[in-house]
Amino acid sequence: MELIDITRISEIQTESINHLVEESVSQGFRFLERLIREYRSGLNCFNKPGELLLTASVQGAVVGIGGLNQDPYFNHPRIGRLRHLYVESAWRRRGVGHLLVTHLIHAANHHYQLLMLRTDTVTAAEFYQQLGFKADPNWEHTTHHLPLGEIEYALLNLQNLG
Numbered sequence: 001m002e003l004i005d006i007t008r009i010s011e012i013q014t015e016s017i018n019h020l021v022e023e024s025v026s027q028g029f030r031f032l033e034r035l036i037r038e039y040r041s042g043l044n045c046f047n048k049p050g051e052l053l054l055t056a057s058v059q060g061a062v063v064g065i066g067g068l069n070q071d072p073y074f075n076h077p078r079i080g081r082l083r084h085l086y087v088e089s090a091w092r093r094r095g096v097g098h099l100l101v102t103h104l105i106h107a108a109n110h111h112y113q114l115l116m117l118r119t120d121t122v123t124a125a126e127f128y129q130q131l132g133f134k135a136d137p138n139w140e141h142t143t144h145h146l147p148l149g150e151i152e153y154a155l156l157n158l159q160n161l162g
Contacts, residue, residue, distance in 0.1 A: 004096055005057045006103050012039050012053070016062045024086050032065070035084040044069065050080060050111030054103055056087070056096045063091040066100040068108055071116050073141040080112035101131055108148055115146040 014021075014036055021032045038044040046053040046067050056064035066085035070077065082104055087097045108115050117133065118141055119125050125143065129135060133144040 002058045004099055007055050008052050009055055020086055031084050032086055052107055056100050063088045064096045064100050068104045078113040080108045080115045082117040113148050116142045118143050
């Protein structure tokens with residue numbers, strides 16, 4: 001079994017993730033292109049309190065990426081969002097995604113009470129549900145959420161926060 005190295009990055013080196021971007025686009029996903037565009041423009045640099053961007057590498061090659069932001073759709077400082085999680089096809093079902101999300105959840109526990117995400121695929125939905133996320137189709141920008149620690153009653157009634 002290969003050693004998977006999870007690293008927090010403070011700057012996106014596009015040459016190290018270009019292969020992920022190209023593969024994701026070929027599969028119909030545009031969110032890694034958006035990640036780079038928003039990072040370069042300064043719109044989302046994963047540098048606010050409670051935010052981070054991680055890469056997963058094997059023998060120095062990046063095989064996955066994922067981030068954690070303050071949720072931009074809910075006006076509440078205790079709600080975080082998993083963003084831009086992608087694992088290279090050859091490395092799926094080998095623990096890379098699980099390790100990335102586990103690290104992101106651990107980091108989120110220090111800042112947030114609720115973690116949100118949006119996915120468009122059944123496979124990804126099942127993956128997140130196996131990690132404890134609950135499906136909830138009632139929110140416009142969210143398909144799944146994960147309660148972290150003690151939840152304030154107001155956070156459970158997110159319809160009033162969005």
